[in-house]
Amino acid sequence: MSNLAWIFTSTLLVNNFTLVMFLGLCSFFGVTAKIETAWRLGLANTFVLLITAVSASFLNAYVLTRTPYLRTIAFIVVIASAVQIVEMAVKKHVPVLFRQLGIYLPLITTNCAILGLALFQTSRKYNWIEGIVFAIGAGLGLTLALSLLASIRERIEVADVPELAKKMGLVLVAASCLSMAFMGFAGMGSG
Amino acid sequence: MTAPIAIQKRDEPFVPGAPAPAPLWFDVWRGIAMENPVLVQMLGMCPTMAVTNTLANGVAMGVATLFVLVGSGLFVSLFRKYIANEVRITSYILIIATFVTLADLILAATFPEISKALGPFIPLIVANCLLLGRAEAFAAKVGPVRALADGLGMGLGFTLALSALSALRELLGNGSLFGIDVLGPKFEPWVFMVMPPGGFLALGILLLIKGWFMTRNAQRAREATA
Secondary structure (H helix, E strand, C coil): CHHHHHHHHHHHHHCCCCCCCCCCHHHHHHCCCCHHHHHHHHHHHHHHHHHHHHHHHHHHHHHCCCCHHHHHHHHHHHHHHHHHHHHHHHHHHCHHHHHHHCCHHHHHHHCHHHHHHHHHHHHCCCCHHHHHHHHHHHHHHHHHHHHHHHHHHHHHHHCCCCHHHCCHHHHHHHHHHHHHHHHCCCCCCCC | CCCCCCCCCCCCCCCCCCCCCCCHHHHHHHHHCCCCCCCCCCCCHHHHHHCCCCHHHHHHHHHHHHHHHHHHHHHHHHCCCCCCHHHHHHHHHHHHHHHHHHHHHHHHHHCHHHHHHHHHHCHHHHHCHHHHHHHHHCHHHCCHHHHHHHHHHHHHHHHHHHHHHHHHHHHHHHCEECCEECCCCCCCCCHHHHCHHHHHHHHHHHHHHHHHHHHHHHHHHHHHHC
8 A cells, every 4th residue: 555655656746757757748848838728638648647557557468478579559559549539438428528628639649658657657567556546646747747837837928038038948947947846856755 | 041942843643731842952951950850849858858868868869769750751651642541640650659669679689778778768759749740741741752851851950959958968967978078077067967957957048049049140130121
């Protein structure tokens, strides 16, 4: 039990997927202009991460034991089809949510956080329960990082900054400070 | 920048959204300078940040991505008339994943140490939005020769940006280049630069320098016309 709690806090804070392990940076910089889309995308990612964790542990246990070289291809195909199924299910049963997520739902396929989760889960040899906890921690950590950066960017919008820093430069420096703040958790759990 | 002169004959049927005809050198040059994947388009950020803590890692990741870009560009272009529109994204991903697996196995066989240092970030090239972006926006709409040129240009642009970033980080964070001590024993390394926040900061500084050049040039142009 304490092992599961440690996996959860570790992926949520100490090894935050976006700010410390650099996964899912495209959406981190691409969709954080507004805080509403940021946390919604974060939650959609969490859901897909959950499905991926379960399917990846199933693939590892039953399909890929004799063909490890097919791992990358198998994972990406499963992720792409899982996203497609989720998209169709959401469209049929919760059309309101489907309209709110819009283009971001299919884009989750090429989010490296999803494939990264499957690969790290494999290299750390998590079983399926640990995988699910890992996925929830990673997803909530992603949502946290996206919301934090989106709030900072909404504030930067109204600030008076020099012309040369108007575009991504200042956002990257802000992300650096955010990442530095998360480095403060680095000592946790080692003692 | 003046528009390139059209020298390529239009012997193919018109494809909506196809890139304008251009000389081959221009297809290569565009990826290196005008549409540099990292510094202009901000694509493929995850490997850009994650593996640029040493110059060797940065160059290896750049070359691996170059290989996948060229290979997948060629095959996407060759098969563009046979892939149905509804399943095109999945097909592109499959082609890309095949080349990534090749790159992963070749790297593990030739440079096992670098392969171990990069870890899951080589298979993660599949999820690099640069690859799918070039397949969808360029390779699927032009002939194989132009797709090759574009893959080469984008790959070189990516490799150059990664090398610059990782050279800056290794030099400041470790005082060395390719693991060879450059700045001497008196230099106190800025360990911060090889840690995660240093990656964001180094790219932020590169972009700020680029922004400074661009605003200065724009101001000079305004003064020249006034």
